Amino acid sequence: MTIGSYEFKLEKRMVLRNWEAALISILAIVFALLLFSLIFLFAGINPISAYQEIFSYAFVNKFGLPLTINRFIFLLLCTSAFIIPYRAGLWNIGMTGQLYFGALGAFGALMALGGKESIRAELNPLLLIPLMLFAAAVGGALLGALAGFLKGKYNINEIVVTMVLNFVAYWLVAYMIKEGGPFMNPGGRGESFELPPSVYAPLLGDIPFTIFLALGLALLLYFLFAKTRLGYEIKAHGLSPAAARYAGISPVGIPILVFILGGAIAGLAGYHYFAAVPGVYKIARNYGYFGDLAFYGIICGLISQGNPLAAIPITLLFGGLSVGGRFVQGKLHMSFGVDYALLGVLMISLVAFQFFYRYRIVWTKIAKESPDVGVSG
Amino acid sequence: MQRKLLEEIERGETVLEARGITKRFPGVVANDGIDFEIKAGEIHAILGENGAGKTTLMNILFGLYQPDEGEIRIGGQGVHFRSPLDAIDLGIGMVHQNRKLVPAHTVIENIILGHPKAGRILNLRKTGAEIEDLCEKYGFGIDLKAKVWQLSEGEKQVVEILKALYRGAKVLILDEPTSALAPPETRRLLASIEAMATDELAIVPFITHKLPIVLSVSDRVTVLRRGKVTARLNTRDVTETSLAKEMVGREVIFRLERAQVEPGAPILTVENLTARSDKGFLALKGVSFSVREGEILGIAGISGNGQHELAEVLAGLRKAEGGKVSFGDKEITHCSALERWQMGMGYIPAERVDVGSIGDFSLTENVTMNYYFDREFCRQGLVDYGKLCNLTEEMLSEYDVAAPGPDTKAKNLSGGNLQKLILARVLTRKPRLIIANLPTQGLDVGATEFVRNKLIEAKKERAGVLLISEDLDEVLSLSDWVAPIYEGEFMGIIHGDECSRESIGAMMAGSRPEGLAS
Numbered sequence: 001m002t003i004g005s006y007e008f009k010l011e012k013r014m015v016l017r018n019w020e021a022a023l024i025s026i027l028a029i030v031f032a033l034l035l036f037s038l039i040f041l042f043a044g045i046n047p048i049s050a051y052q053e054i055f056s057y058a059f060v061n062k063f064g065l066p067l068t069i070n071r072f073i074f075l076l077l078c079t080s081a082f083i084i085p086y087r088a089g090l091w092n093i094g095m096t097g098q099l100y101f102g103a104l105g106a107f108g109a110l111m112a113l114g115g116k117e118s119i120r121a122e123l124n125p126l127l128l129i130p131l132m133l134f135a136a137a138v139g140g141a142l143l144g145a146l147a148g149f150l151k152g153k154y155n156i157n158e159i160v161v162t163m164v165l166n167f168v169a170y171w172l173v174a175y176m177i178k179e180g181g182p183f184m185n186p187g188g189r190g191e192s193f194e195l196p197p198s199v200y201a202p203l204l205g206d207i208p209f210t211i212f213l214a215l216g217l218a219l220l221l222y223f224l225f226a227k228t229r230l231g232y233e234i235k236a237h238g239l240s241p242a243a244a245r246y247a248g249i250s251p252v253g254i255p256i257l258v259f260i261l262g263g264a265i266a267g268l269a270g271y272h273y274f275a276a277v278p279g280v281y282k283i284a285r286n287y288g289y290f291g292d293l294a295f296y297g298i299i300c301g302l303i304s305q306g307n308p309l310a311a312i313p314i315t316l317l318f319g320g321l322s323v324g325g326r327f328v329q330g331k332l333h334m335s336f337g338v339d340y341a342l343l344g345v346l347m348i349s350l351v352a353f354q355f356f357y358r359y360r361i362v363w364t365k366i367a368k369e370s371p372d373v374g375v376s377g
Numbered sequence: 378m379q380r381k382l383l384e385e386i387e388r389g390e391t392v393l394e395a396r397g398i399t400k401r402f403p404g405v406v407a408n409d410g411i412d413f414e415i416k417a418g419e420i421h422a423i424l425g426e427n428g429a430g431k432t433t434l435m436n437i438l439f440g441l442y443q444p445d446e447g448e449i450r451i452g453g454q455g456v457h458f459r460s461p462l463d464a465i466d467l468g469i470g471m472v473h474q475n476r477k478l479v480p481a482h483t484v485i486e487n488i489i490l491g492h493p494k495a496g497r498i499l500n501l502r503k504t505g506a507e508i509e510d511l512c513e514k515y516g517f518g519i520d521l522k523a524k525v526w527q528l529s530e531g532e533k534q535v536v537e538i539l540k541a542l543y544r545g546a547k548v549l550i551l552d553e554p555t556s557a558l559a560p561p562e563t564r565r566l567l568a569s570i571e572a573m574a575t576d577e578l579a580i581v582p583f584i585t586h587k588l589p590i591v592l593s594v595s596d597r598v599t600v601l602r603r604g605k606v607t608a609r610l611n612t613r614d615v616t617e618t619s620l621a622k623e624m625v626g627r628e629v630i631f632r633l634e635r636a637q638v639e640p641g642a643p644i645l646t647v648e649n650l651t652a653r654s655d656k657g658f659l660a661l662k663g664v665s666f667s668v669r670e671g672e673i674l675g676i677a678g679i680s681g682n683g684q685h686e687l688a689e690v691l692a693g694l695r696k697a698e699g700g701k702v703s704f705g706d707k708e709i710t711h712c713s714a715l716e717r718w719q720m721g722m723g724y725i726p727a728e729r730v731d732v733g734s735i736g737d738f739s740l741t742e743n744v745t746m747n748y749y750f751d752r753e754f755c756r757q758g759l760v761d762y763g764k765l766c767n768l769t770e771e772m773l774s775e776y777d778v779a780a781p782g783p784d785t786k787a788k789n790l791s792g793g794n795l796q797k798l799i800l801a802r803v804l805t806r807k808p809r810l811i812i813a814n815l816p817t818q819g820l821d822v823g824a825t826e827f828v829r830n831k832l833i834e835a836k837k838e839r840a841g842v843l844l845i846s847e848d849l850d851e852v853l854s855l856s857d858w859v860a861p862i863y864e865g866e867f868m869g870i871i872h873g874d875e876c877s878r879e880s881i882g883a884m885m886a887g888s889r890p891e892g893l894a895s
Contacts, residue, residue, distance in 0.1 A: 014789075227759050227760060227762075228758050228759055228760065229749050229750070229755050229758050229759070229760050230758060232742075232745060232749050232760055233749070235738075235742075236735060236738070236742075236746065239735045239736075239737050239738060240731070240732075240735045240736075242728075242731055242732045243731065243732050243733065243734060243735045243746070244735075245694060245714065246692070246694065246714065246724070246726060246732045246733065246746075247714075247718075247746040247747065247749070248693075248713065248714040248715030248716075248717075248718050248750065249715075250713075250715075
């Protein structure tokens with residue numbers, strides 16, 4: 001293509017440096033925000049003030065910021081849960097089910113140690129909180145292991161299995177918390193019994209300690225893939241199962257292992273939302289909403305290209321915009337769904353801009369006398 | 378209407394010429410001012426080592442790449458290919474080294490796929506008859522209703538050629554057409570190529586580095602070395618040695634001296650081993666043999682006679698159906714691949730791109746494939762990539778691998794360089810037993826010589842070597858013992874000094890010699 005006296009060409013990239021990837025992502029975000037300002041313009045709202053509202057609520061406001069951070073923790077855990085199997089070439093679509101199982105595990109452990117009997121039960125948090133975390137991880141890991149086992153041993157498509165298990169887990173939670181279920185709230189209301197305040201997760205200001213868990217895990221995963229033998233085995237299997245097998249890496253063991261790890265982390269996301277976020281402390285009636293939110297883990301994992309550290313800013317952005325979008329929708333009296341539309345546009349833009357991970361535009365000034373011998377077919 | 382460029386070409390006229398073609402890739406000049414021409418009715422071979430720029434040049438002539446400099450003329454007129462579609466429209470057909478067919482479709486469906494005349498409603502009977510005519514004319518025997526996955530490599534190639542011819546190709550470019558073929562298939566293909574060349578419409582350049590093939594069918598040869606044309610010769614004026622010299626740039630020794638090593642204790646003992654193929658039939662029907670330290674056992678056979686299954690069973694990648702495998706005096710029939718690596722076996726797979734390496738991994742990471750489990754490079758679960766990077770650098774220089782550095786991705790390496798890297802990676806472990814499956818397949822003269830010498834060196838260092846090869850000359854020149862394999866059975870195990878080309882060739886085709894103990 002030529003514009004003026006310059007010729008533009010697409011050229012395949014041989015290497016993509018980290019800063020280039022970051023720059024492309026930032027451009028994609030800017031592009032998405034510009035595109036979405038059309039929607040504000042159509043609604044007769046000044047986009048600049050709308051974005052001001054969104055960002056200041058999501059990242060500055062003392063009510064909005066904790067919401068953002070809680071979603072960020074949740075999304076980062078879900079993204080990590082997606083990334084581990086993804087690096088092994090497998091798709092975990094089952095963070096939803098795994099986090100439900102994590103929540104069931106945590107509340108099951110709590111009930112077993114007397115947490116259901118009374119809201120005023122004085123339980124030992126030093127014992128019970130680690131135990132709930134452990135049970136949540138085990139719950140998620142169990143569900144993940146099933147998909148990993150079927151994949152590794154019998155080569156049954158993991159996408160289908162994890163997807164279907166999401167429904168199983170959804171209805172199992174429904175059974176557990178609704179009328180007559182073992183986790184039923186004494187007052188009914190279609191939700192689980194509440195956490196006794198004695199085992200509320202420790203807070204840092206308004207933020208539960210699970211933020212360290214999420215960030216720590218992201219760092220740990222980065223280290224896993226960059227430095228360890230296990231990380232190497234996972235990456236090798238992900239890029240070429242046949243070559244990995246040749247090198248002595250188990251084609252059965254890796255799928256099981258990555259789904260156990262991914263499931264366990266998704267289980268922790270279940271603990272985080274239902275047992276650590278201030279104001280929740282139960283498996284709420286609308287638990288399906290958070291299950292759906294877990295799907296953003298897939299999006300964020302794909303955008304970060306399986307890099308656990310890149311997932312941190314991306315999940316923070318997605319968490320913030322989902323909170324801020326919902327807020328301006330109410331404040332500026334816009335119609336329902338602004339938050340989802342905003343996330344959707346952002347997602348499409350980020351994915352589309354990944355084209356530039358593989359190609360770049362080069363331009364050259366055309367010489368005056370171009371040796372044009374072209375007779376095209 | 379562009380078509381017409383080649384319509385009235387007479388035999389002996391220039392149909393396609395390239396002038397000053399230059400193509401640069403980051404870090405290399407793949408083609409450097411190449412001049413090249415093909416005349417109607419000639420078979421023109423392009424010869425060169427791996428990475429000499431043959432494939433790049435052909436991809437430019439087929440419109441897959443745009444040259445940075447230079448021009449292409451067809452029938453005397455300058456043309457510009459935006460994509461292969463332009464090239465196809467002008468009558469250029471290309472058969473790639475890697476097949477580009479739909480395995481689940483029939484031969485005829487593959488041939489008409491994408492054909493402009495095919496339209497929306499397929500008239501398979503009429504097209505079938507037309508294709509049958511083509512087959513008859515050039516002597517291709519193929520069942521048009523067979524599904525492509527059922528075909529052998531040679532038959533798949535025929536499908537590709539038919540596809541190009543049916544699209545009206547006047548210039549047919551064949552990239553390494555014989556690299557995956559068994560000897561009888563090669564003979565048939567060469568006969569068909571000659572038939573096409575006599576037909577004044579078909580003009581056949583082809584690319585290969587198998588010298589005897591070049592000598593037997595081509596009229597002219599263009600030799601490339603490091604992206605430049607080093608010679609343009611008439612085939613009748615050259616010999617195998619002179620061609621090899623042009624290609625490599627120095628004298629190449631074709632005869633290797635078998636190293637005399639006093640063999641030691643048996644390192645691999647196989648008793649009555651059976652195994653199934655991927656499709657479930659018994660591919661290996663009970664073979665027994667042993668390999669001693671400092672000894673090369675060559676398994677000669679045409680592809681698909683069970684040697685591949687044998688290699689995989691020995692490498693721990695395929696289940697043994699029955700029988701027993703011992704390494705030294707330890708039974709390993711059911712050991713995992715990893716255990717075998719750790720006890721000192723080294724496997725060089727035939728599929729160097731799909732199994733032997735990982736294209737998206739750097740060279741260091743590819744080297745890591747055989748070292749990640751070693752205590753020297755992995756402590757407490759942490760891989761020492763720094764040390765592995767140094768090791769990779771040493772390998773690159775010692776094995777003369779042409780690569781920018783250890784951070785290069787493996788997919789950017791040419792076949793010969795990749796094989797050298799795999800060889801370096803396996804041999805540097807100093808394995809006590811080496812299983813080399815088709816180690817020189819598809820390699821050029823220089824790389825082949827290199828690989829063979831490395832295997833001989835390993836033998837001198839008292840490793841046992843199991844060499845699986847389709848190349849009779851390779852087996853005969855390297856092996857202390859030769860075992861021809863046919864339909865999953867050894868036709869005998871013969872001492873290297875007592876082998877003749879003819880007897881081994883006959884045994885590869887299934888005749889069992891009288892009076893020879895197997």
